[in-house]
Amino acid sequence: MVGATTNHGVDLEKTATMDKTDTTKGSIHQGVDMSVVAAGADLIYNKKVTIMNQAIIDIGMGPFxxxxxxxxxxxWFVDNFWMQAITIVSAPVRNEFNVERIVFLTVAKYAGLVVGSSFWPITADYIGRRLAFNITLLIAAVASLVGAGSPDFVAIANFCAFIGMGSGGNQPVDSAIFLEFIPATHQYLLVMQSAFWSLGQAIAAMIALPLIANYCCQSDATQCKYHDNLGWRYTFWTFGGLTLxxxxxxxxxxxxETPKFLLGKGRDAEAVVVIQEIARRNGGTTWLTLEHFENIDRELGATYAIQAVCGIPASLVGGLTVDMKRIGRKGTGTFACVGTGVFLFPAPIRGTGNGAVAVFNRMSGLMAPIIAAYVGIGNDMPVWISAALFVVAGFVFLILPYETRGKAAI
Structure with a gap:
């Protein structure tokens, strides 16, 4: 249960007590932390998700x-699993198909990753998390099972792109799902999921290397035919079966479906059912009911009235500033648009936000094999560039103005 000031690292000292008409004994008893609720696009959503976060904290970290x-x-496992797999099979694929620049197999994979990390997170925000969560692994599995029979390099490169398109949505979508189900007290586990990334690399090597060593042409072979080079195909079939x-x-x-996605879509009753189902699967119950959200909805009338009243002086101020020498119409329009954008930026877009970060990650990865192909691996300049980028990224991370420790994800 939550104490008066802290709850396993969750700071409740800044708790602002909600009006009693907006709470029931659950939130009053636990002391819902309203410090994360700020005026913005959807104050109603923020209030609801704050109550939901407290309900998830009270349920605790259970079997579910x-x-x-x-x-x-x-x-995470599949993402790095396939990254290593394609690297390992590159040599036998090059020998069989006489490819001059085999790095384009990796380029094809990264091209698919860019598409996947763009498409699936947006799908997760607008259609639902479950579809992307389930179908990404299926696409990667089918592409690898079929791709194992590729007759030429173009075919296998295309199938690698489809593998990337499937696995590209894994990290951003899976991270969103994980954060939306666990209590704030255990959000640190998201960082620990990187262990699955390392495990994927290790398992890929343990499976692929024996198959490549025993069933592929030697690197000095003058000819490398299909029947002498089945190792990389066995690897794809095995990896595809494991992914399936x-x-x-x-x-x-x-x-x-995650309760916060449902809440963001206005499906409050379904969100409550999911929270109650989580409690049931953990062998307990929850105090959260639909009444908590209905009480908050009653504030909408007052909110709209305030917005309407604020629009009157805003129109008068705008009429005066458009003719001011240093502001004018451009300045007034700029301030109005930027100010509106800041306040209307929607809250429930975690998938898209994660996807945007993933896209930049994949695009950077896409450049690496291209640089290797044209600059050459014997040149140490790419290593210096990479090192410099890591240092810059470290400083950027250091100056970020936000600290999320002890704050529940909304």
């Missing part, structure tokens, strides 16, 4: 969330 931890970890197995495990676990 630990299973979610593992299920979403599959995404992970997809089936996810499918049978029946992950519900």
């Amino acid at each position: 969330q630990w299973k979610i931890y593992i299920m979403t970890g599959f995404g 197995l992970l997809f089936l495990i996810r499918l049978t676990f029946r992950v519900p």
Whole structure:
């Protein structure tokens, strides 16, 4: 249960007590932290999600969330798993198809990753998390199983792009799902999911290297024919089968739609049902009911009235500033648009936000093999550029103005 000032690192000292008409005994008893609620695009959503976060904290980290931890970890696993797989099979693929620049196999994979990390997070925000969560692994599995029979380099490169398109949505979508199911007290586990990333690399090497060593042409072979070079195809079939197995495990676990996605779409009743289902799967109950959200909805009338009243002086001020020498119409329009944008930026776009970060990550990865192809791996300039970028990224991270420790994700 939550104490008066702290709850396992969650700061409640700045708690602002909600009006009693907006709470029931659950939130009053626990002391809902309203410090994260700020005026913006959807104050109503923010208030609701703050109550929901407290309900999830009170439910605690139970069997359901630990299973979610593992299920979403599959995404990290598969992402690096296939990254290593394509690197390992590059040499035998080059020998069989006489490819001069085999790095374009990696380029194809990254091109797919860019598409996947752009498309699936947006899908997750507008259609739902479950679709992207389930289908990404299926696409990667099918592409690899079929791609193992590729007759030429163009075919295998295209299938690698589809593998990237599937696995590209894993990290941004899975991270969103994980954060929206676990209590704020355990959000640090998101960082620990990187262990699945390392595990994927290790498993890929353990499976692929023996197959490549025993069933592929030697690097000095004058000719490398299909029947002498089946190792990389066996690798793709094995990896595709394992990815398909992970997809089936996810499918049978029946992950519900995340409550925060439902809340963001105005489906409050369904969100409450999901929270109650989480409590049930953990062997407990929750105090959260639909009445909590209905009480907040009653504030809408007053909010709209305030907005309407504020519009009157805003129009008068705008009429005066458009003719001011140093402001004018451009200045007035700029201030109005920027100010409106700041206040209307929507809250429930975690998938898209994660996806935007992932896209930049994948685009940077896409440039690496292209540089290697044209600059050459014997030149140490790419290494210096990479080192400098890491240092710059470290300083940028250091000056970020936000600290999220102890704050529940909204």
